[in-house]
């Protein structure tokens with residue numbers, strides 16, 4: 423297995439990362455592998471792979487981390503605390519390490535759908551900062567990323583409190599932050615400014631969704647409490663059920679967002695792909711043509 427080099431933000435060029443989720447069916451697996459194959463040409467700096475709730479995800483995340491690594495991707499698997507005892511988390515970290523992974527996205531995770539509150543395993547961890555510390559302890563050479571929420575985490579009472587908690591993850595050893603998706607760049611710029619004001623100095627990689635329908639945009643916005651701009655809502659509405667028109671709206675919106683972010687020195691882009699390649703490929707081609715991506 424290839425050893426994954428850690429993400430290097432010291433480099434001048436903006437970084438590009440793409441996010442996959444482990445498929446649950448043969449058909450979905452085929453789509454993921456086709457997407458991964460098509461996206462290889464874009465030469466992303468790394469690909470992250472999510473970690474869902476429940477037991478089977480552990481093996482699926484690791485299985486697809488390995489498969490993507492074999493395709494030449496530098497992999498950053500996600501890991502959540504949900505349902506895991508401390509020792510189990512240590513075992514998973516050891517498995518990642520043995521697989522040649524040396525970067526992990528450390529998350530608390532969400533409660534299972536049937537539950538409302540996050541309840542830690544009796545021998546487990548309450549917050550992501552504790553997971554960052556655990557990884558640091560067992561795997562000090564690992565690059566650790568953490569999640570940041572420009573529009574605040576839904577459970578946080580306000581952005582100030584959430585930022586103080588984000589700082590705990592940074593002080594525990596996180597090397598960079600990937601943000602929750604957003605559709606309005608002003609929330610990202612404000613977030614970065616507020617982070618810098620409390621001395622969070624690590625790179626903050628903006629997360630953008632490759633959007634293909636109004637229903638999808640509304641679902642994501644309601645899940646993560648992100649603001650859906652009226653203009654975008656209107657444009658998706660106008661596109662109706664026409665997949666070509668919807669893709670054009672999604673592409674134009676993410677392109678304008680990405681262009682402004684890179685022109686204003688964002689350290690790169692993280693694309694929430696939903697395992698689809700079309701918008702990502704066209705986006706990166708446009709940004710390369712503009713000289714905004716190498």
Ligand SMILES: Cc1cc2nc3c(=O)[nH]c(=O)nc-3n(C[C@H](O)[C@H](O)[C@H](O)COP(=O)(O)OP(=O)(O)OC[C@H]3O[C@@H](n4cnc5c(N)ncnc54)[C@H](O)[C@@H]3O)c2cc1C
Pocket residue numbers: 471472473474475500501502527528529530531532548549550551568569570575576577578583584585587588590591600601602603629
């Ligand atoms: C880039 C990204 C990738 C993601 N990938 C996945 C994935 O693969 N799988 C998945 O299930 N979910 C994923 N999520 C969703 C994430 O798991 C949820 O948003 C979850 O509710 C919070 O995880 P966290 O790591 O941000 O938690 P934390 O940083 O622990 O924060 C959770 C809440 O607790 C508060 N808090 C944090 N630390 C403390 C503390 N020490 N004391 C008191 N309060 C505290 C925070 O303000 C926040 O409200 C991802 C989110 C993002 C942005």
